[in-house]
Amino acid sequence: MSERMDTRTHLSKVKVACSKCNLRSSCILYDMNDADMLRIEELVSAQRKVFRGDSLFQTGEKFKALYVIRSGFFKTTFTSPDGREQVMGFQMAGEMLGLDGIVNDVYSCDAIALEDAEVCELNFDQIEELSHQLIGLQRRVLKILSLEIFNDHSVMLLLGSMRAEERLATFLLSLVQRLHARGFSPTALVLRMTREEIGSYLGMKLETVSRTFSKLSEDGIVEVKQRHVRILNPEALKQLITFKS
Amino acid sequence: MSERMDTRTHLSKVKVACSKCNLRSSCILYDMNDADMLRIEELVSAQRKVFRGDSLFQTGEKFKALYVIRSGFFKTTFTSPDGREQVMGFQMAGEMLGLDGIVNDVYSCDAIALEDAEVCELNFDQIEELSHQLIGLQRRVLKILSLEIFNDHSVMLLLGSMRAEERLATFLLSLVQRLHARGFSPTALVLRMTREEIGSYLGMKLETVSRTFSKLSEDGIVEVKQRHVRILNPEALKQLITFKS
DNA sequence: CGGGCGATTGACTTTCGTCAACGCGTGTGG
DNA sequence: CCACACGCGTTGACGAAAGTCAATCGCCCG
Structure with missing residues (x-):
């Protein structure tokens, strides 16, 4: 404070x-x-x-x-x-x-x-x-x-139906979409919150948030440098969320 | 339909x-x-x-x-x-x-x-x-x-912070409290929904709902006969929810 | 009485949490 | 200007919790 x-x-x-x-x-x-x-x-x-x-x-x-x-x-x-x-x-x-x-x-x-x-x-x-x-x-x-x-x-x-990767993908897409509507980039964003805050919001632990970021990064879907995130493959990110069944 | x-x-x-x-x-x-x-x-x-x-x-x-x-x-x-x-x-x-x-x-x-x-x-x-x-x-x-x-x-x-047992306990207490406010028993209730619907609401699978009911039953906290539930130990149920940390 | 849906239970797998160590970066104070 | 400290982030090893798949049971309704 x-x-x-x-x-x-x-x-x-x-x-x-x-x-x-x-x-x-x-x-x-x-x-x-x-x-x-x-x-x-x-x-x-x-x-x-x-x-x-x-x-x-x-x-x-x-x-x-x-x-x-x-x-x-x-x-x-x-x-x-x-x-x-x-x-x-x-x-x-x-x-x-x-x-x-x-x-x-x-x-x-x-x-x-x-x-x-x-x-x-x-x-x-x-x-x-x-x-x-x-x-x-x-x-x-x-x-x-x-x-x-x-x-x-x-x-x-x-919170009730998605797994960690889907939650984070949804979160990123939602953030970037709202930012885009306000004139910011549709693919790059700076996170204003910590991993812990993201985790709390998404119902997962900060370590899982971090690991999931790393996973998305390894897969070439996003680029993550601390709080700077760039979405390299928006389609793949959307695909991750798509309900399989 | x-x-x-x-x-x-x-x-x-x-x-x-x-x-x-x-x-x-x-x-x-x-x-x-x-x-x-x-x-x-x-x-x-x-x-x-x-x-x-x-x-x-x-x-x-x-x-x-x-x-x-x-x-x-x-x-x-x-x-x-x-x-x-x-x-x-x-x-x-x-x-x-x-x-x-x-x-x-x-x-x-x-x-x-x-x-x-x-x-x-x-x-x-x-x-x-x-x-x-x-x-x-x-x-x-x-x-x-x-x-x-x-x-x-x-x-x-x-959905974001509770484990299965806590979720089900919260659910039961909430239901029974609302029913009680309408003049029904504060300890007994008939579930109108399936295990699958409960699970969907609470963000868990129907098998987990069933297992959790069985667990509560074994512990003597509730009595479960299909959709008829009796709360034997309301205090223990509330205790289950209490945040440990 | 029989059929079918819903519920239970078991065995196994997957996902995520936990605990712990370490790294990075920034900001501060010597 | 450099060193250090601290908060935040990453990564690994392990364990716990819940999901999945499958078999069986039992109740309700026709």
């Missing part, structure tokens, strides 16, 4: 213009019409900087806002009552954090920045209030929640 | 009274005030019967309604593009089906009745319309979605 400052994150109250945001096409709020967009800017109660290693929110904290990532990279970790911990996901620009806090008015996971990040804070009371007025926003919020459920189901499928 | 009739399910358009429903305390819509409750009854566009083995909806079907289970027992199965299939959950009275269909206007899993069932159909357009008017309903819907996310995260934790 950083000791740079008293408060965990920088705050700036500068009003932002969603309508001019360069994330617009990838931001989770993007498909609003211009009239609604002006109203939506009211939602952004603050922008916050979060430094690498610091948390945006923690399990048990009072839930009061959702966050959209403007830049940077997060992991969310979920902890069971008995202390079991697991990485629930990795989030990047345009994605949303905090949705699982709505049920109990308390965040139910930790959101930790894996690199210095900036987020837009959306006060949840205001979201409720405004989506009461704008049916388009209401629908949008529901879709966001539903998407999260859909994505979680995909992860459950991965 | 049943061939009893042309349409897959019975439909009845008889207006129901949510305010008089005996499920009220466990139904996912329950915490509405009386005034709102009258409005909510408008939502129930139909009640449907679904016979054992039949599906309430299937992957790819146009999404148009959410469902609340009045009686009976369902499984939901999720299928990946390449044909991998997995049981995503088991649902009982008062629980909701179809939430993952909101994102893409298409159901993204199959809901299959494991015993004859009755459901209330809630037209989604009407939900949107009405929750636009009743802020209480809007909030409620958001909480339901968020709860689903929270539950999925618990399953992901199970």
Whole structure:
């Protein structure tokens, strides 16, 4: 945890213009019409900087806002009552954090920045209030929640039915696809997380992650240099996942 | 699939009274005030019967309604593009089906009745319309979605970090707890699903499920006769799950 | 009563986890 | 500027857990 400052994150109250945001096409709020967009800017109660290693929110904290990532990279970790911990996901620009806090008015996971990040804070009371007025926003919020459920189901499928190699292949393809959608290379990426964090997310041990990387590397499918990964043969990687039976 | 009739399910358009429903305390819509409750009854566009083995909806079907289970027992199965299939959950009275269909206007899993069932159909357009008017309903819907996310995260934790015995113990405790909340025994239950379905849900093979049941039985923790399970030592069962480290 | 699906059990194989040693790279302090 | 330390990653040897394949059993339903 950083000791740079008293408060965990920088705050700036500068009003932002969603309508001019360069994330617009990838931001989770993007498909609003211009009239609604002006109203939506009211939602952004603050922008916050979060430094690498610091948390945006923690399990048990009072839930009061959702966050959209403007830049940077997060992991969310979920902890069971008995202390079991697991990485629930990795989030990047345009994605949303905090949705699982709505049920109990308390965040139910930790959101930790894996690199210095900036987020837009959306006060949840205001979201409720405004989506009461704008049916388009209401629908949008529901879709966001539903998407999260859909994505979680995909992860459950991965955890429940795939073997180590398939899991890692799926993980790499998913990451690179999301990065590509944000203008990055479709074949090269820099991992922002450790082998242990990847393993936790994929339900395997860090040694197995490492071994599996080595295996993919030996097979000429990817090139791995520490956290730098290049996908040499995307087709072979997809083939690995394909269900055999 | 049943061939009893042309349409897959019975439909009845008889207006129901949510305010008089005996499920009220466990139904996912329950915490509405009386005034709102009258409005909510408008939502129930139909009640449907679904016979054992039949599906309430299937992957790819146009999404148009959410469902609340009045009686009976369902499984939901999720299928990946390449044909991998997995049981995503088991649902009982008062629980909701179809939430993952909101994102893409298409159901993204199959809901299959494991015993004859009755459901209330809630037209989604009407939900949107009405929750636009009743802020209480809007909030409620958001909480339901968020709860689903929270539950999925618990399953992901199970799949990612537990061993076979822990998974089965967690599964049994969860089932029995939900049944107990509905007035059934806190220690005895009848499984509505096969070993294979349990295995699919828990990310293990049916033989492993069977062996694990036998193990728990040998240890005197549960009594298993086919699908009839009695929990002899709930404390020992909970102890099994407790994280060791 | 017989057929068939589901459940159990055994023997063997595979996959992954565990434990341990070592290597690489970065950042810091002498 | 170099040396060192520490965190992270890799690799190997071994063991444990779960998967696979196969035989058998038993219950339920026609």
